[in-house]
Amino acid sequence: MHLLIVGTIAYSLFIITVRASQRHSCNMLAVGMVNYIVAATVYCVLSRGALLPDAPVVALGVAGGVVFAFGFVVLVQTLRSRGLSVTTGLTQLAVLFPMVAGIALYAERPNPLQAVGVVCALAALPLLGMARAQASVIETAGRASRVVLLQLLTAGTAMSILQSFNHVGTGVPYERRLFFAIVFVTATIVTTTIWLIFERRMTRKDLTYGAALGGWNAVHGFMLVGAMNTLPGMVVWPVVSASALTLSVLVGVKLWDEQLGRTGRIGMVLALVAVLCINARQG
Numbered sequence: 636m637h638l639l640i641v642g643t644i645a646y647s648l649f650i651i652t653v654r655a656s657q658r659h660s661c662n663m664l665a666v667g668m669v670n671y672i673v674a675a676t677v678y679c680v681l682s683r684g685a686l687l688p689d690a691p692v693v694a695l696g697v698a699g700g701v702v703f704a705f706g707f708v709v710l711v712q713t714l715r716s717r718g719l720s721v722t723t724g725l726t727q728l729a730v731l732f733p734m735v736a737g738i739a740l741y742a743e744r745p746n747p748l749q750a751v752g753v754v755c756a757l758a759a760l761p762l763l764g765m766a767r768a769q770a771s772v773i774e775t776a777g778r779a780s781r782v783v784l785l786q787l788l789t790a791g792t793a794m795s796i797l798q799s800f801n802h803v804g805t806g807v808p809y810e811r812r813l814f815f816a817i818v819f820v821t822a823t824i825v826t827t828t829i830w831l832i833f834e835r836r837m838t839r840k841d842l843t844y845g846a847a848l849g850g851w852n853a854v855h856g857f858m859l860v861g862a863m864n865t866l867p868g869m870v871v872w873p874v875v876s877a878s879a880l881t882l883s884v885l886v887g888v889k890l891w892d893e894q895l896g897r898t899g900r901i902g903m904v905l906a907l908v909a910v911l912c913i914n915a916r917q918g
Contacts, residue, residue, distance in 0.1 A: 639875075641854065642875070645851045645854040650726070652844060652851060656841075661840055665837040665842075667711075667826050668823070669842055669844075669848075670707070670845045670846075671704070671707075671826050672827075673850060675816065675823045677857075678812055678813075681816075682809060688807075691803045692813075695799055699800075703818060704821070713783075718891070720883055720887035721895070722883075726786065728906055732794055733795045752909045755909035756905070759903075759906040762902030
């Protein structure tokens, strides 16, 4: 149980730290790059001496790294316009993507509870899309829709890739560590290339926040994987999703005075019900 608790806290602190670095005017490309360098280093050390996994696992890892890298850029933009609370809600609702992928690719069938979750998620999406916790950000309807859709697309694709790994992996104990090493090394290459092209500047503050993010990234993955070795996924994922959503709302409202309004509050409640129902039987 302690693995689940630590993993859940680290998972929540990742997105909170991204928002904090943004509010402290960090160079977010540099922060993202350092984040992936740290996470890649940790998993490469944990995977040293292991044999290279099969080609499908390598391909998924590379694809995941590309999605993670661009997903970080999208996450930063969404946080800037939507704030911490709404962004976390949107990210959690992206669980719809791996659910649809499971039905289409792996002949999985949702149960009645998951069907209720889907309905709640579809109801929550437009409400969260209309909610804007950052009153200082003025958006056109078109840009607002693009931000929401991109956040759902990148987060959902990342979740689907992780789900696919569970289907194509051989189950060898070290394989998951190697998979994440490939993911984070690829993300490092992509973010470093983008940083070299567009920025080429970094401060000590960027390094500090980036290193913290990389630590949360590495810890939450390692701890949650460990938790799933002793607890069923139907316990792990509802706890992680609900806790991350609740903690992010509390931090956003208490520390940064994010005001969701009635629409946002209803959307967050529906999102919480949705992630609990959809995840409740996955494992």
